[in-house]
Amino acid sequence: MPKRSIEPLLWLVFSAGGVVAALLIPSLLFVFGLAFPLGWLSPPSHERLLGILEHPLTRAVVFLLCTLSLFHWAHRFRYTLYDGLQIKHLNELINLLCYGGAIVGTVVAGYLLLQVP
């Protein structure tokens, strides 16, 4: 049996992350990053937002959004560093920083979402 590479699965996660990020981030970033701060729309009250967030479905969706987006970044950024800066010889370090960063982010996301009262 030829040696199996993990690359296809990393690509699959990258793709899933790309889809999720494309579907959800623009609207979320628009409201929380521009519309609410600039007063174009009024932000939800703390009580309402907490009510939405503490729901298990919301926690699950937010967790998936965070982890898939982070792995999407990790994979894409890794190749950007290889090709853009031509530092492929540092690939072990790059892989560690990218996927390691995504793993750390995933753990942080999981922890924070579990901590929602």
Next chain:
Amino acid sequence: MGDRIKLQVARYRPEAESEMIFQEYEVPCPKEWVVLDGLNYIKDHLDGTLSYRWSCRMGICGSCGMTVNGEPKLTCATFLSDYGSGSVRVEPLRNFPVIRDLVVEIGDFMRKLTAVRPWIIRKQDKPLSEGEYRQTPQEMDSYKQFSMCINCMLCYAACPIYGLDSKFIGPAAIALAQRYNLDTRDEGARERFGILSEHEGIWGCTFVGECTQVCPKHVDPAGAIQRYKLSAALETLRSFLMPWGER
């Protein structure tokens, strides 16, 4: 636009110099002339030492690929009149070592084409007595586009990944693999998967898409590669989750 045009042609003569230089030639420019006509005029009338490849002069043999004003082009399909009164710069195809003048070394490309096993693979060959394979027009349509490749290597010249990493199998080779994977007569998808997916083969591709842009035969190698990535990734997932499916 006059009836003459200047061609700046790259020269590399390893026995004389260690670098590429440019030599300017002025050639006639009738409206139906292509860059290849200009090069042939140079060779026939101005400078017989110029070396370059060409053959069919009608866009089917894939021999005359060169870099014209920075773009990978078939010189037999690129009209001089498109360049107006400016000068036309002709260089060898990018991303390949240059042997001499406009002639590049294509051995890496040839090896990659062969590496993907570009032939019908059957578990059991069908004997002649059993008659021909049958294929519906829809079945042929599913791979036909990928069979139109003329091996001109313009896609390799346009691909920045291939330029940076020669371990990347490259657009034409992957499109060729897909031509066979999608052919209903073929049963070799698993064998090719082992070659393409195990090594860095295809995963270096980041879907720049320039290969499809420059392809003179509208093969869409970028599309072939993305489709292959998806099927290879799903196949890997399946084999992790359901290993008993393998034989």
Next chain:
Amino acid sequence: MNDSPMYTKDHPRWLRSRVSTYWWLERSAYLTFILRELSSIFVAWFVVYLLVLVRAVSQGEGSYQQFLEWSRSPAVLFLNLVSLIFVVFHAVTWFNLAPRAMVVHLAGRRVPGVWIAASNYIAWVLSSAVVAWLLLGE
């Protein structure tokens, strides 16, 4: 075809040029590609921003208001504006390229790529509508 003894893999007189560090500036298609790839950085920034928001909400009304205040600061606003541009760029390029990777056959015929892209955009509108419905209005 194995490497036959007649074939040389390398020759000192072949001219090989190194790819320039600025290869991505040589063609506009390459530059657009690199910008598309860099959008992933802003995707990662959004995850950080979102997690900061989650933490602020968890810690109570006061923290939430502090977060909203912080989100109004010029630096954060500017970063989020740039991020939004890149994230939308990511979404548009992603949806437009999706049909190249996913070829769908329905009833023996290939679904035109335009429909695949369109269904992605529709999904985008629907997800955004859900986000709006959840967060807006009182």
